[in-house]
Amino acid sequence: MAITVVKIGGNVIDNPGALEAFVKDFARLPAPKILVHGGGKLATAFSRQLGIETRMIEGRRITDKETLDVVTMVYAGLVNKNIVAMLQREKCNCIGLSGADANIIPAKRRDPNPVDYGYVGDIDVDMINVSALATLLDGGITPVFCALTHDGHGSMLNSNADSVASAVAIAATKLDEVDLVYCFELPGVMRDIDDANSLICDIDEAAYAHLRQEGVISKGMIPKIDNAFSAVRQGVRCVVIRQAQDLGRKTGTTIHL
Helix, strand or coil: CCEEEEEECHHHHCCHHHHHHHHHHHHHCCCCEEEEECCCCHHHHHHHHCCCCCCEECCEECECHHHHHHHHHHHHHHHHHHHHHHHHHCCCCEEEECCCHHHCCEEEECCCCCCCCECEEEECHHHCCHHHHHHHHHCCCEEEEECEEECCCCCEEECCHHHHHHHHHHHHCCCCCEEEEEEECCCCCECCCCCCCCECCEECHHHHHHHHHHCCCCCCHHHHHHHHHHHHHCCCCEEEEEEHHHCCCCCCEEECC
16 A cells, blocks of 8 residues: 655644644544654744744754754654654554654755755655664554654754655655655645635646746745655655645645656
8 A cells, every 4th residue: 555654844733723633634544654744833932932042044944053952852852742642542553753763864964055054954865764664664653753863973953844754755665655745734835825716736847947937936835846846756656735634635736747
């Protein structure tokens, strides 16, 4: 049976009602499946309480050592374990993981030039420990990954959750067919986020280039769709971007070549 990789973003995590509904829907998906989650606003809130400045460049968090400690505690601890506990309540047997666990997702610290993002990791798909994934999935256990990787030299690294989901999905194609679903707060890619009827149902590479040129797709949506195309090019059967509440429905924006 095909493996389903689902990624949820911070806007779902930050909304208790949305997260509750999502967990129920995810638990009902047939196994094998994998969940990847972001961190939401909690890391920023905890940093503020601890007197640690949050610095962003073009929407991306600068992860110095103090910030790395915070995101490790929040992403791998509070957020991850709460989601795992909620899924266990729904009879979805799962295990909460970072990329360091079982050496599943090693990464390389990003080059500080031209911008030093600090302890941020870029993933090499070929380094993902597919045999460890297979052991979990074959044992009927659903992996739940936070967006933390490690450098192999004793340090955690903060990685983009969309990139983690794409990399895990690509690696899992060595085991079976894979579908990747990005869930967030909108019905999919919208031509106008204020118009519920402006959903773009299909995007190929030519359409993507045109939509970027028009400015319809910009900012944080660009890396999401870049990751989606990367997954499709490297063997993932289907990539869909849809609203979290529509997880089990055939809706959203399908990314294809």
